[in-house]
Amino acid sequence: MAKEAMGAPDPNEDASASKVWAVYVSEAEKYDRSLVESWKSNMEGMLIFAGLFSASLTAFIIESYKTLVPDSGDSTVQLLARISQQLSAAANGSTFHVPPPTHFSPRTTSLVCNALWFISLGLSLACALIATLLEQWARDFLHKADMRSAPVIRARIFSYLYYGLKRFNMHTVVDIIPLLLHTSLLFFFAFLLPINPVVTYIAVGLLVVVVAAYSLLTVLPVWYLDCPYRTPLSAAFWRISQFPPKRWLTWPTV
Numbered sequence: 001m002a003k004e005a006m007g008a009p010d011p012n013e014d015a016s017a018s019k020v021w022a023v024y025v026s027e028a029e030k031y032d033r034s035l036v037e038s039w040k041s042n043m044e045g046m047l048i049f050a051g052l053f054s055a056s057l058t059a060f061i062i063e064s065y066k067t068l069v070p071d072s073g074d075s076t077v078q079l080l081a082r083i084s085q086q087l088s089a090a091a092n093g094s095t096f097h098v099p100p101p102t103h104f105s106p107r108t109t110s111l112v113c114n115a116l117w118f119i120s121l122g123l124s125l126a127c128a129l130i131a132t133l134l135e136q137w138a139r140d141f142l143h144k145a146d147m148r149s150a151p152v153i154r155a156r157i158f159s160y161l162y163y164g165l166k167r168f169n170m171h172t173v174v175d176i177i178p179l180l181l182h183t184s185l186l187f188f189f190a191f192l193l194p195i196n197p198v199v200t201y202i203a204v205g206l207l208v209v210v211v212a213a214y215s216l217l218t219v220l221p222v223w224y225l226d227c228p229y230r231t232p233l234s235a236a237f238w239r240i241s242q243f244p245p246k247r248w249l250t251w252p253t254v
Contacts, residue, residue, distance in 0.1 A: 021151035028158040032145055036138045039174055043131040043138075046177055050128040053181070057121050057188060064117060067110040120187035127180040134173065141165075179232035182214075 145161060165171070189207055218231045222241050 021155045025151050025154045025158060028155070028162070029145065032158060032162060033142065036141055040135055040138050042174070043135050043177070046131045046181065047128055050124050050131065050181060053184070053188075054121060054124045054128070057117060057124065061114070061117050061121065064110070064114055068106045068114060116187040120184045123180050123184035123187070127177050127184065130173070130177055130180075134177070137170075175232045175235060182232070186211075 141161060145158060189203070214231060217229045218233045219237055220227045221230045221234045222237050
């Protein structure tokens with residue numbers, strides 16, 4: 001009685017609180033681990049795709065970069081043609097005027113194509129870097145969450161770490177990675193610029209179909225909430241659709 005009067009903790013209440021916090025920790029651990037593991041598996045797929053795409057794109061850039069510098073073979077042919085003309089003029093006793101050297105200027109289509117391909121390669125490598133960092137952050141998150149201590153302390157750790165994910169918009173970072181890959185893949189189609197016009201029109205038609213399908217998959221979840229199809233831009237479009245319409249005009253009241 002004296003201990004209760006002095007405000008001593010009740011062992012039964014402590015045991016009940018520990019059970020409640022243990023249940024919370026168990027459920028939080030399942031949710032957080034499932035969330036982080038899904039992120040890690042997605043990043044592994046992104047890394048594989050980004051690696052294969054970057055390797056393929058690098059092969060294209062190596063060949064396309066040659067169109068930005070003078071061709072040594074053409075220079076050799078021009079030099080041999082001048083020597084032949086000079087020898088022919090000397091044999092005929094005429095004067096040979098050396099033409100001024102031609103200034104090399106790459107085509108605009110080659111410049112645009114190479115610029116877009118370099119941007120595409122940069123986006124793909126940036127995606128691979130962010131995916132690697134995200135895997136490291138996910139492992140660090142699980143390591144911190146696995147600290148063994150009292151249930152109430154673990155509950156606070158889980159809550160602190162999870163709200164840290166929400167505060168720094170980790171979900172947005174996860175959605176940005178596939179968006180970077182999609183943008184990089186779109187820039188890859190710059191190879192359509194320097195090729196035959198007929199082939200360009202056919203390829204552009206197919207590209208328009210792909211872009212239209214991508215746009216449809218982006219907005220479908222906004223119209224139908226139970227739609228299983230989505231893209232990284234679907235969440236942004238859904239947030240935009242939730243904004244109330246603004247009244248730009250105010251009608252005077254009588």
